[in-house]
Structures are given as structure tokens and as C-alpha cells.
Amino acid sequence: MKAAIFTRAAALLIGGVLLSGCNAPHSEEVEGHPEAAETAPLPPVHTVALTASKEAVKLEGIATVLNPDILLQLDADIRAATIAANFSHGQLERFKASTMLSKQTIETAIRQAGIDASQLKLLSTRLRQSWGDQAPFLNVDDRQALMAEIANGSRGILRIDFPDTTADGPRNLRVVPLRGGQETKVDTFWPAPSGNLAMPGVSYFGLIDAGPGLRTGDRARVIADSTAKPTGVVIPSAALVVYAGKSWCYVETAPGKYERKVVPLDAPVDDGYLVTRDFSPGTRVVVKGASILLAREAMPGSYDDDEDDGGSPDSAPSPVTRSSTSPIAQNHAAASGDPD
Numbered sequence: 001m002k003a004a005i006f007t008r009a010a011a012l013l014i015g016g017v018l019l020s021g022c023n024a025p026h027s028e029e030v031e032g033h034p035e036a037a038e039t040a041p042l043p044p045v046h047t048v049a050l051t052a053s054k055e056a057v058k059l060e061g062i063a064t065v066l067n068p069d070i071l072l073q074l075d076a077d078i079r080a081a082t083i084a085a086n087f088s089h090g091q092l093e094r095f096k097a098s099t100m101l102s103k104q105t106i107e108t109a110i111r112q113a114g115i116d117a118s119q120l121k122l123l124s125t126r127l128r129q130s131w132g133d134q135a136p137f138l139n140v141d142d143r144q145a146l147m148a149e150i151a152n153g154s155r156g157i158l159r160i161d162f163p164d165t166t167a168d169g170p171r172n173l174r175v176v177p178l179r180g181g182q183e184t185k186v187d188t189f190w191p192a193p194s195g196n197l198a199m200p201g202v203s204y205f206g207l208i209d210a211g212p213g214l215r216t217g218d219r220a221r222v223i224a225d226s227t228a229k230p231t232g233v234v235i236p237s238a239a240l241v242v243y244a245g246k247s248w249c250y251v252e253t254a255p256g257k258y259e260r261k262v263v264p265l266d267a268p269v270d271d272g273y274l275v276t277r278d279f280s281p282g283t284r285v286v287v288k289g290a291s292i293l294l295a296r297e298a299m300p301g302s303y304d305d306d307e308d309d310g311g312s313p314d315s316a317p318s319p320v321t322r323s324s325t326s327p328i329a330q331n332h333a334a335a336s337g338d339p340d
Contacts, residue, residue, distance in 0.1 A: 045289030047252050050233040052281045055269045057226040061162035062199065063175050063186075063206070065218045068150045068157055074127055075137075075147050081120040082140075088113035131205060134190035146207070156210040159192065160222050163201040170224035173206065177213025177220045184208055186222075232276035235263050238287040239272070241294050250286035250293050251279075258286060258293055 092109040095101050128138060137143035149155040162170070173186035189206035196203050208214060239249040240263060247265055250258040267274040286293065 045258075045286055045292065047284040048236065048239075048287050050235070050279060050281055050283045050285060053232055053234045053269070053274050055234065055271075055274070057228060057267050057274060058269060059162055059164055059170050059222075059224040059226050061160055061164075061201075061222040061224070063158045063160045063220045063222045065156045065210075065214055065216055065220070066159055067216050071131070071157065072147060072151055074123065074130070075143060078120070078123045078127065081116065081123050085113070085116040085120045088116040129193060132190055132193045135205065136188055136190070136207070153210055153215075156208050156214055156216070158186065158189075158206040158208060158220075159196075160186070160189065160204040160206055161196045161199045161201060162203070162222070162224075163199055169227045170204075171227055173222060173224045175208065175214070175220040175222050177218060179213050179218070181211070181213040183223075184211065184214060232274050233279050233281055233283070234269055234272045234274055235279065235285065236272040236287055239263075239285045239290060241290045243294060248294075250290050252284040252286065260294070260297070
């Protein structure tokens with residue numbers, strides 16, 4: 001009995017020693033390195049110099065595939081009026097050459113020829129006013145070929161609306177169906193004689209090869225290049241950060257010092273966004289590490305409290321710097337409540 005009690009007590013003592021031995025090194029490791037997470041290295045900050053833009057400004061708009069029935073009906077009316085006008089004119093010439101007809105008959109033929117000619121002129125004017133002075137189907141021969149393609153559905157006619165009122169002669173027009181699909185080039189386009197009340201700006205008509213998503217009534221997104229000479233610089237997409245609902249980039253104002261500036265996104269280009277003011281060629285912007293600078297600014301006590309001073313949350317804070325011994329951005333303006 002005594003041997004059993006002694007054996008049980010020894011087992012409990014050995015187990016306690018083993019458990020305390022396992023926990024001791026772990027606790028010592030945590031307590032001995034509390035700053036491990038804080039001293040983890042952060043990516044460095046890299047900048048690039050902005051250069052004058054040579055890229056064309058991208059224009060975006062909306063295209064609608066129009067119902068061709070009105071155009072086809074107008075074309076049919078012009079054909080009928082042309083036949084009537086030619087017949088009346090020919091009949092009048094025959095009557096004039098005859099010496100056996102009364103003066104009243106000739107006058108009646110003159111009146112009818114004038115009516116038919118006026119009707120043809122009216123329809124031709126309506127075609128020009130509805131579709132523009134540069135429409136490719138104003139010429140009779142060209143119109144017959146185009147109307148045949150539009151009637152059988154192989155060609156579609158577009159109305160293209162750009163919200164940018166400064167758009168002047170866009171080029172390289174492409175459309176992408178809103179329902180998805182391949183990009184289709186608009187091979188022929190010309191200025192529309194009237195604008196779109198739903199989208200003030202500039203409007204065009206265009207012809208395309210019909211296809212899926214580009215049938216009557218379908219809508220598409222239009223992409224074009226502006227003919228205006230580009231000015232300004234391109235802010236790389238890698239330099240952008242989003243804060244308070246706006247897009248920003250960090251500008252290097254001095255070695256190791258950075259200032260946050262708003263970047264307008266009105267003119268997208270292939271590598272970023274074209275800006276025409278507030279940035280000049282040669283300015284260096286941060287393309288790697290901008291999120292580090294933004295996170296440093298957002299830390300409590302990194303700059304003066306804007307709410308106490310009535311400042312807005314999206315106003316640019318004080319410039320930040322990068323320490324020579326740490327890649328973390330440090331703010332030059334200390335908070336008023338920090339201890340000395």
C-alpha cells in the first residue's frame with residue numbers, strides 16, 4: 001500500500017517538472033522578442049520621373065444600333081420620286097417638240113414636271129438634314145449598294161454619342177457590345193447633324209459589320225483616340241493610391257520627402273492617366289511604397305488633428321519623409337498632444 005502511494009506521488013512530481021519545462025522556453029522566447037513584428041523590414045520607396053506624354057487621349061462614349069426602317073423608307077421614296085421626276089421631265093420635252101398639242105396641255109406638263117422635281121428635291125434635302133452632309137449614301141450609286149447591305153442585315157448603322165464636348169474628329173473608333181463580345185472597328189463614320197438631348201456632347205453616325213450584340217436596338221461602348229495633340233504627363237497606374245474617395249500619388253519634393261497630390265482620372269491612357277495641370281515633366285512620383293506612406297499618414301498622431309482645426313478628412317496632410325535608417329515614412333509635423 002505504501003509502495004503504491006509513493007509510486008503515484010513520484011509520477012505526479014515528474015509530470016509537473018516536464019510540463020513546466022515545456023512552457024518555460026516558450027514564455028521566455030515571447031517575452032524576450034516583443035519588438036519582432038515592429039522591426040520587420042518594409043519594402044523600399046521607389047520613384048520615377050514623369051515625362052511629357054506622347055500618347056493620344058482616349059475618348060469613351062455610347063453607341064446605339066439604329067433601326068434602318070426610316071432610312072430604307074426614305075430611300076424608297078427618293079427612288080419613286082426620281083422615277084416620277086424623270087418621266088415628267090421627259091414628257092415635257094416631248095410635248096414641247098410636238099406642234100400638234102395645245103398650249104394648255106404643255107402648261108399642264110410643265111406644272112407636273114415642276115411638282116415632281118420639287119418632291120424629289122424635298123426628299124433629298126430631308127435625307128441630308130437627317131443624316132448629315134457627309135453621309136456616305138448621299139450619292140445615288142453609293143446609296144443603292146449600301147441600302148442593299150443594310151436591308152439584308154449584313155451592315156448596321158450606329159449613332160455614336162461622346163459626352164466630351166471638346167472631342168474634335170475622333171479617330172480609330174471601336175465598339176464593344178455592352179452584353180459582351182469582341183471589339184469591332186467602325187470603318188465609316190461622320191458627324192451627326194444634331195446632338196443627343198440625353199447626353200450633351202458631340203454625336204456621329206457610323207457603319208459597321210453587323211454581328212452578335214450589334215443588332216438593331218443593341219448598345220455598345222465606344223472607344224476612340226482624340227486627334228487633339230496630347231499635353232501634360234502620364235501618372236503611372238502603379239503610383240495611385242485611394243484615400244477618402246479620391247485618387248492620389250506621392251510626389252518627391254526633396255530627397256526623402258514626399259507630398260500627396262490628387263490625380264484626376266478623366267483621361268485614361270495605356271500606362272496610366274494623362275494629367276494636364278499640377279504636374280510637370282521631371283517631377284518624381286512614388287511607384288513603389290506609396291501604400292507605406294499612406295499607412296504612415298493614417299497612423300494616430302502622425303499629423304495634426306484636422307477635426308479640431310475644422311479641416312476636411314480628404315485634405316492633403318503634412319509632407320512625409322523617409323528615415324535614412326528605416327524604410328518607413330516619418331512625418332515631420334508631430335501631433336500637438338505627443339509628449340516631448
